[in-house]
Amino acid sequence: GAGVSQSPSNKVTEKGKDVELRCDPISGHTALYWYRQRLGQGLEFLIYFQGNSAPDKSGLPSDRFSAERTGESVSTLTIQRTQQEDSAVYLCASSAGQVASTIYFGEGSWLTVV
Amino acid sequence: AQKVTQAQTEISVVEKEDVTLDCVYETRDTTYYLFWYKQPPSGELVFLIRRNSFDEQNEISGRYSWNFQKSTSSFNFTITASQVVDSAVYFCALSEDGNNRKLIWGLGTSLAVNP
Numbered sequence: 201g202a203g204v205s206q207s208p209s210n211k212v213t214e215k216g217k218d219v220e221l222r223c224d225p226i227s228g229h230t231a232l233y234w235y236r237q238r239l240g241q242g243l244e245f246l247i248y249f250q251g252n253s254a255p256d257k258s259g260l261p262s263d264r265f266s267a268e269r270t271g272e273s274v275s276t277l278t279i280q281r282t283q284q285e286d287s288a289v290y291l292c293a294s295s296a297g298q299v300a301s302t303i304y305f306g307e308g309s310w311l312t313v314v
Numbered sequence: 315a316q317k318v319t320q321a322q323t324e325i326s327v328v329e330k331e332d333v334t335l336d337c338v339y340e341t342r343d344t345t346y347y348l349f350w351y352k353q354p355p356s357g358e359l360v361f362l363i364r365r366n367s368f369d370e371q372n373e374i375s376g377r378y379s380w381n382f383q384k385s386t387s388s389f390n391f392t393i394t395a396s397q398v399v400d401s402a403v404y405f406c407a408l409s410e411d412g413n414n415r416k417l418i419w420g421l422g423t424s425l426a427v428n429p
Contacts, residue, residue, distance in 0.1 A: 243359075245417070293359075305358055307358040
């Protein structure tokens with residue numbers, strides 16, 4: 201597609217429920233990133249995928265968080281047993297994967313845990 | 315330690331004023347890349363510029379200009395003749411050695427341009 205697409209754009213869920221957030225990167229982009237942005241805060245790195253390499257999961261805050269990506273296409277970020285502190289905007293981004301290639305962001309998925 | 319500091323949390327100006335957003339970075343690498351992104355109220359992050367550490371030329375793009383000074387580890391962003399549409403949060407970020415896996419982000423500067 202023309203840009204990075206994320207869904208849902210807004211999600212309100214009850215504490216303890218699982219949520220799935222989807223990201224469709226720019227076509228041809230081998231690198232995909234997930235970030236979290238809490239209200240009024242900067243971006244917090246979560247996970248990085250590059251082609252078929254093992255993902256860099258070093259930013260995932262707990263084992264309730266996981267992400268998958270099939271090949272160089274769609275990625276899903278899953279949060280299990282959501283907590284109120286998970287409320288944030290989850291931003292997905294993609295890039296061509298070369299050194300310092302520009303990262304393009306989606307509009308984010310706003311998650312509210314009540 | 316690697317760090318990006320945007321000391322200005324919020325700036326408010328009147329339309330047509332010039333405004334400079336400060337960004338100071340820390341890195342031990344000699345090769346690194348600096349970025350500015352704009353985040354309007356709609357939430358998406360819009361890429362503005364990428365600059366590598368070997369290119370200290372200032373850059374101008376329309377009303378936007380960037381001043382990169384390695385001597386002071388700064389990469390400041392100036393908007394000339396600001397407009398209401400410039401209202402957004404602006405983030406400065408650092409990528410060491412071209413490794414974008416963990417861009418180091420400043421906390422952002424919220425710019426309000428009032429009519």
